[in-house]
Amino acid sequence: MAEDRRTRRTRRALGSALVELVLERGFSALTVEDITERADVARATFYAHFKGKDDLFARVATDLLEQLAQRLEPAVSGSAVGFTGKPLLEMLRHVSDERDTYRVVLRGEGDGKPLQMFVDSCAAATAQEFKARAERNSVQPRIDADLLARVWVGEQIAVLRWWAEQDTPPMPAEEVVRMLLDLALHGRYWASGFTAPDQD
C-alpha cells in the first residue's frame, strides 16, 4: 500500500509550479488556475489535494523544514550544543540545494506565514540550546535572554536570506561560517574594522 505514483507526481508538479510562479509574479498575484496550468494539472485535481494556494504553500514550507531538520540532526546531536558553526554550515548547504524554495519562503511571501514557521522553528531550537548551555555552565547572560534570542535568530535569517538571494556564491559556505563565528566572538566593531565606538 505504498503511496500512489500519480499522487506524488501531481503534488510535486504543483509545488514546483507554485515556487516558480511566486518567483516570477509574487504569491498574491497568483490564481489557482495559474498554478494548475503551469503544472499541467486539472483545476479540480488541485482541490482534491489542497484546500487552496495557502495550503499548498504551507505544505511546501513544512516539507522544506522537515528536510532541513533531517539534515541538521547529525550536526546538532553530535556536538554538545552552542554555536559551533556546524548547523549553520549545513543550513547554508541546504539553501544552496533548494535555493528557489528558500527564496520564496525567506522573502516572506504568503503574508510571511511560512517564514514565520521557519523563524519559530529556529527560535525554538536556539532557545533550547541557549537554556541548555546556561544550565550546563551555570552562568547568567549579561543581556536579556529573550532579546538576545531574537537578535540571534534575526541574524541567522538575514544571513540565510542573503545567501539564498545570491545567484553565484560570493564565497564558500565555510567562509561565511568563519566570519560569523568571529563576529559572535569579537563583536561588531571588531568585524567592521574598528576598535572603539562613537560614544555621544
Next chain:
Amino acid sequence: MAEDRRTRRTRRALGSALVELVLERGFSALTVEDITERADVARATFYAHFKGKDDLFARVATDLLEQLAQRLEPAVSGSAVGFTGKPLLEMLRHVSDERDTYRVVLRGEGDGKPLQMFVDSCAAATAQEFKARAERNSVQPRIDADLLARVWVGEQIAVLRWWAEQDTPPMPAEEVVRMLLDLALHGRYWASGFTAPDQD
C-alpha cells in the same frame, strides 16, 4: 489650496481600518468591502483613492517611513555617524507611538512588500553610514561588508519587531539600546555570559 478635509478624513479612516483588520484577520483574508465597511466609507469611494488594498497598504507603510525619517533626522545628522544608539532609541520610541502599524508591517503582511521597503530603507542608511565611517577612518572591515550589513539590519529589524510585539514594555527603551551597544562591542559570547566558544 490646502488638501480637502473630506479627503483626509476618508484616507485616514481607510488606513486605520486596514491596520485594525490586518491585526484581527491578516491581510490576505481581507476584502476591500471589509475595509470600507469598517471605515464606514462607500466601496466606490475606496477606488477613488486607491487602486486596491495593496496600494492602500503601501501608502500606509510609506507614510510611516516618512514619519520615521522625519523623527530620525536630528539624531542622524547630529552625530558623525556610526552606531551611537541615538537613531535606534528614536526608532524604538516611534514604534511605541505607532505600535499597531509597526506590528502589521514588521510581521511581513502583504507578501512582505511593505516590510521589504522598510528593510531596504534601513539597509541603505546603514550602508551609507558604514561606508562613511570606513572612509573617514580608512580601515578595512574584517568581514565582508555586504554580509555585515545584512547581519546588522537583520538584527535591528528583529529587535524592533520584538519591541513592537510587546504589549507592555519589558524594559525601558534606553535599556535596550545599552544592551545592543554592549553586544556590538563585545560580541555574542560575552552577551550570553560565556567567554569561550565551543570549537568542534
Next chain:
DNA sequence: AACGTTTACAGACACAATGTTTTGTATCTT
C-alpha cells in the same frame, strides 16, 4: 495478465470579490 480501486480530467455550476460607471446629494474651499 486481469482484477478492483484510486486518481485525474473536462466541463458546468453557484457564489463571492473586483473594479468601473452613473446619478443625485452633501460638504468643502474661496
Next chain:
DNA sequence: AAGATACAAAACATTGTGTCTGTAAACGTT
C-alpha cells in the same frame, strides 16, 4: 453665497473560487 469636489448608492461585467458531476486512464495487487 457659488462653484467645485468628494461622497453614497446601486447596477454592472469580469474574474476567481470552490464543488460536483460522469468518464477514462493509471495504479497496486494477486
